[in-house]
Each structure stands twice: as structure tokens, then as C-alpha cells.
């Protein structure tokens with residue numbers, strides 16, 4: 001077994017790209033479990049659950065793996081529009097949150113949470129809204145192609 005300095009030296013000799021790939025290999029299985037659990041929970045309630053692991057990884061990176069509301073320690077995915085209000089489990093509706101903000105927000109609409117500052121809300125919207133829009137566009141493209149697919153059968 002190589003000594004610790006040898007392991008460190010071998011890691012340092014890797015290129016940034018290789019180090020990122022290694023980090024991804026260890027991170028992605030955990031992330032995909034989390035994402036799978038979120039999607040299953042949503043579908044179990046008859047709600048949309050189509051979050052992808054790569055999308056959640058992108059969102060976590062965007063918020064620097066910190067709570068989107070207070071910058072605290074990331075604890076779980078938070079439905080920006082709560083599920084009880086029809087919020088979907090999709091990249092356009094999920095942000096990382098700390099335990100405290102997640103509890104505090106509960107089933108309230110983000111617009112009704114006066115403790116979330118307008119600038120924080122604006123930042124979250126700036127990130128989520130394009131994702132929601134691109135999802136709607138994709139859905140429309142899929143549904144507009146459906147009749148064509150059915151004609152071919």
C-alpha cells in the first residue's frame with residue numbers, strides 16, 4: 001500500500017480534468033441516489049419528477065453547495081414552489097437549502113416568505129426561470145411530435 005505522501009503526489013500529478021473526472025466518479029453515484037429518491041417521492045404523489053443527476057450537480061455547483069436562501073450548510077433539496085402548491089420535482093424548481101431554511105419555508109410560497117430578501121429571491125429566479133422555460137419548450141416539442149409518432153405506427 002502506498003504511503004500518504006505518495007498518494008498525495010500521485011493525485012497532484014493528475015491534470016485538472018482528470019481530478020474533476022475522479023471527483024465526479026465518487027460524487028455522481030451519491031447524487032444519483034438523491035435524485036432518484038426525489039423523483040420517486042414526487043411520482044409516488046402523482047406529481048412530476050424528472051430531475052436529472054447532471055442538472056442537480058449543476059444547480060449545486062451554481063449555489064456553491066450552500067443554502068440558496070442564507071448561504072448556510074447545504075442539507076437537502078428544497079422545492080422552491082412547494083409540492084403542496086403544485087411545485088414540480090424538476091431542475092427549474094429545486095435549490096439547495098440548509099435545514100433551518102427548509103423548515104422555515106415549509107409549505108409556503110416563496111413570495112410569501114418575508115424573511116427571504118428580494119435580492120436572494122431575484123437571484124434564485126434568475127437561475128431557475130430559464131430552466132423552467134427550457135423545460136416547457138422541451139415538453140411542447142415532445143407533445144407536438146406525438147401525433148407524427150402515432151401516425152407512423
Ligand SMILES: [Zn+2]
Pocket residue numbers: 067068069070071072097098099100101102
Ligand atoms: Zn439556509
